[in-house]
Amino acid sequence: MVQRHGQVIRVRPEKLEEYKAYHADVWPGVLAMIRQCNIRNYSIYHKDGTLFAYFEYVGDDFEGDMAKMAADPTTQEWWDIMMPIQQPLETRAQGEWWAEMEEVFHAS
Numbered sequence: 526m527v528q529r530h531g532q533v534i535r536v537r538p539e540k541l542e543e544y545k546a547y548h549a550d551v552w553p554g555v556l557a558m559i560r561q562c563n564i565r566n567y568s569i570y571h572k573d574g575t576l577f578a579y580f581e582y583v584g585d586d587f588e589g590d591m592a593k594m595a596a597d598p599t600t601q602e603w604w605d606i607m608m609p610i611q612q613p614l615e616t617r618a619q620g621e622w623w624a625e626m627e628e629v630f631h632a633s
Contacts, residue, residue, distance in 0.1 A: 528582040529631065532623035535612040536576050544610050545571075554599035562590040576611070578623060 536544050548569065559567060563584030570577045584590050594600050608622070617624035 528587065529628060530578075530580050530582060531626035531628060532578040533614065533626055534576050534578075534623045535574055535614065536571065537610055537612055538574055540610040541571070541574075544576075544607070547606065552599065552603060554597075555603045558594055558597045558600050562594045564590075 563582055565581045565583055567580040568578070570579075582590070611622070613622055614624045
């Protein structure tokens with residue numbers, strides 16, 4: 526069963542172009558880990574300083590796959606670059622960086 530995820534975070538205005546440049550050429554190791562962790566159709570959108578991410582999870586152990594991704598050295602290096610560019614929402618849940626959103630509608 527596919528799980529759909531929507532997440533939100535802010536981007537520092539002075540860092541937006543840097544963020545876009547990195548995402549125009551994402552490191553192959555980061556992309557490989559995303560796929561290995563059963564994430565598909567991953568997109569990030571920008572509007573007025575807010576980033577919205579959408580992805581589909583096709584595995585059967587989301588927490589385990591997210592832990593696998595977090596333990597990957599290449600992903601950690603990528604995140605070390607991205608974190609100072611991003612500004613998490615104050616209302617995010619404890620332990621979140623990107624705030625998970627509630628799906629309120631889906632039509633297929």
